[in-house]
Amino acid sequence: MKRNSRLSLALHTLSHMAGEPGRVRTSADIADHAGTNPVVVRRVLGKLREAGLLSSEKGHAGGWQLAKDADSITLADVYLALDERLVAGSGGDAEPSHCSVETGLQSRVAEVLDDIEESLVERLRETKITDVHPSSCSYCGS
């Protein structure tokens, strides 16, 4: 995995689950499919659980499944659950400048990027998890 792997892994997994909503999957299964590691899967899916998108059960027959209807989950939900801020960045690490033009400009640039970030989230809100699942998929139970 390389860039945007968290978002990618999340969408991948959710989309899979949208195909067979009832099925419970272990992090090991998911990791195999996604070509990564169970712990990484748990880390990412844990965020989605915090956001109420997934539920997990410990123990023998445990695993992960959707906590709500796939139709009601948008990419914005996923994006926000993962605390991604692709455009705006982490933001407030600018060392205070002596020059007032600089500080003004810096905050203005940050403002603009925040606006763009917001637009991005709005755009993400338009796509549902069910839109990601391939319509031509004849393998899953759906």
Add this chain to the structure above:
Amino acid sequence: MKRNSRLSLALHTLSHMAGEPGRVRTSADIADHAGTNPVVVRRVLGKLREAGLLSSEKGHAGGWQLAKDADSITLADVYLALDERLVAGSGGDAEPSHCSVETGLQSRVAEVLDDIEESLVERLRETKITDVHPSSCSYCGS
């Protein structure tokens, strides 16, 4: 500097230049203002020059300035000049899977992210460099 530093540095610099379009600035000056290194500045601004947004002159009285009207430069121009792909990521590093559901899903996820990326660029096209420059700026010559 930390995250999104290239985009941030580029916007910062262009916005500065929009204030005093005639002035030629050295990479050392710009680096000072941005709190970074002349070579880094040249790396980033070099991309903007390739895209025709800036021009640079070597030699004694050399430096950087806008190559076109600040009004005609949008954030999309900058974003694309820098080869940023914030949403879509680098993309094609997925190891080929034996499972056809996987490959289908992976390409579908990539498709969706590409769409979002495109929307982002469209959004960026709506903001001009002159929109970034603070209207309350009484320091620059504009």
Add this chain to the structure above:
DNA sequence: GTATATGTAACAATGGATGTTGCATTCGTC
């Protein structure tokens, strides 16, 4: 009690971005 799952902490490894140095080249000025 055992097997199997998550939850989590601690640490290692990887990789991209940034910072740095050095030097060739170009251009104005003396």
Add this chain to the structure above:
DNA sequence: GACGAATGCAACATCCATTGTTACATATAC
């Protein structure tokens, strides 16, 4: 023509976020 000042560029070092890994505690079904 020599010199100073700037870009252009390559090579290397450093930093840092992400990912990968190991280990172990905990919970649950059988």
